[in-house]
Amino acid sequence: MSNELPKPGAKLKIKKLIDPEVVLHPTISKWRNELVFDPLLYKSLGETQIAPIVFRQLGEKVELLAGSRRYFHQKLRGVSFDDLHKDVRENVSDRDALLLAASENIFREDFSPWEEARVINDLLSVGKMKVKDVAEHLGKSQAYVTSRRALLALPAKVQARFEKKSIAIGYAVPVKKLTKFPEAQKDLLEKIVEGGYSGIKTIEAADTYVTNLLDSVKEHEALLKAYGPCIAPGCGSKDIVLSRWGDGNRLSCNKCGHEWHKDTKEPWKFFELKQEAQKQGFNVEVNAEDFIMTPKDVVEMQERKERMEREKTEEETQQWAEKFRSPILIEEIVIPMLPGNVQKVVVDGNRIEIELIESSELYFKGLKKDYKAGEKGRIEVTYGGDKQVTSEKVHKIIDEITSASSS
Numbered sequence: 001m002s003n004e005l006p007k008p009g010a011k012l013k014i015k016k017l018i019d020p021e022v023v024l025h026p027t028i029s030k031w032r033n034e035l036v037f038d039p040l041l042y043k044s045l046g047e048t049q050i051a052p053i054v055f056r057q058l059g060e061k062v063e064l065l066a067g068s069r070r071y072f073h074q075k076l077r078g079v080s081f082d083d084l085h086k087d088v089r090e091n092v093s094d095r096d097a098l099l100l101a102a103s104e105n106i107f108r109e110d111f112s113p114w115e116e117a118r119v120i121n122d123l124l125s126v127g128k129m130k131v132k133d134v135a136e137h138l139g140k141s142q143a144y145v146t147s148r149r150a151l152l153a154l155p156a157k158v159q160a161r162f163e164k165k166s167i168a169i170g171y172a173v174p175v176k177k178l179t180k181f182p183e184a185q186k187d188l189l190e191k192i193v194e195g196g197y198s199g200i201k202t203i204e205a206a207d208t209y210v211t212n213l214l215d216s217v218k219e220h221e222a223l224l225k226a227y228g229p230c231i232a233p234g235c236g237s238k239d240i241v242l243s244r245w246g247d248g249n250r251l252s253c254n255k256c257g258h259e260w261h262k263d264t265k266e267p268w269k270f271f272e273l274k275q276e277a278q279k280q281g282f283n284v285e286v287n288a289e290d291f292i293m294t295p296k297d298v299v300e301m302q303e304r305k306e307r308m309e310r311e312k313t314e315e316e317t318q319q320w321a322e323k324f325r326s327p328i329l330i331e332e333i334v335i336p337m338l339p340g341n342v343q344k345v346v347v348d349g350n351r352i353e354i355e356l357i358e359s360s361e362l363y364f365k366g367l368k369k370d371y372k373a374g375e376k377g378r379i380e381v382t383y384g385g386d387k388q389v390t391s392e393k394v395h396k397i398i399d400e401i402t403s404a405s406s407s
């Protein structure tokens with residue numbers, strides 16, 4: 001018996017300790033993270049060793065199948081091979097050797113999920129067993145077997161995170177599905193760790209999250225393949241969506257909000273105005289690169305449209321104009337800046353929002369209230385975060401923008 005014992009937790013020198021007649025199994029010997037000195041085990045083996053160490057006869061040698069910790073601690077105690085409490089089995093097939101070692105090891109409390117994962121993975125790959133059979137043999141569910149195997153398929157960094165944050169192993173299956181998207185995978189792990197109100201609390205929820213994400217990725221990829229990324233200057237975002245409403249020709253960018261016609265690539269508002277113009281008899285030339293309607297054309301068109309409306313319901317229109325906090329129609333403010341300057345137009349029920357390209361700080365928010373019911377409608381203009389912008393200031397800014405873009 002050596003009096004130079006390793007420090008607790010120190011790695012055991014296997015090559016020095018092993019008996020000449022003993023060989024290690026190439027697969028089974030890799031299941032354990034590493035063999036380290038355990039003073040408690042060392043002490044208990046001095047008193048008694050209840051379970052035998054299991055070997056199989058392999059020609060002249062014996063191969064260690066189960067009880068490697070006990071074996072090497074006994075060797076450390078100076079016990080000879082002949083004096084070991086052991087069970088040497090004859091005629092054990094390769095597959096049975098794996099199964100035997102697995103059953104011996106997997107129910108030990110000190111076996112980590114990662115060690116279990118290696119056992120299960122080897123039974124499936126080296127042992128060529130089916131998930132169903134492994135589950136039956138180990139007395140576990142098939143989902144248990146699948147989730148253990150999924151652990152090993154995760155990138156090393158993610159595996160480390162599972163261990164460090166004690167994430168439930170069942171999450172390995174949904175997390176693994178995002179291996180192609182490391183950023184999204186990291187995000188999902190954070191949501192799982194976070195738990196609580198905004199995080200992910202169940203494996204089912206994680207699975208739904210992943211399924212939805214992958215569906216949306218597929219959808220985006222199909223759109224990109226057909227139409228390319230966002231065409232707004234300097235954007236190029238891949239996060240584009242095809243509108244489910246209307247004629248299905250409108251693409252919009254979730255990043256910058258730009259909307260355009262999927263085939264002609266015209267800004268959507270232009271496309272709509274152009275159609276309106278054609279309805280009213282304007283001769284509009286269509287060219288995806290160069291939309292030739294001049295600002296004057298658009299103003300004329302809009303004036304004509306308004307005149308027609310005014311003639312139709314003059315009295316009501318008069319009443320409407322009076323009740324506006326600002327008598328200026330939102331269209332009137334924006335149209336002089338067309339074309340080429342509208343970044344985003346949202347018409348949602350009675351709400352209108354307009355963002356400009358050339359002066360992104362100037363932002364219009366209009367409300368199309370039901371003027372028949374006598375409610376006030378209003379236009380809100382913000383400039384660089386300032387909400388107290390007078391209409392004079394707005395007109396001054398607009399003049400600056402339009403003179404700059406026409407010069």
Ligand SMILES: [Zn+2]
Binds near residue numbers: 232235256257258
């Ligand atoms: Zn964009």
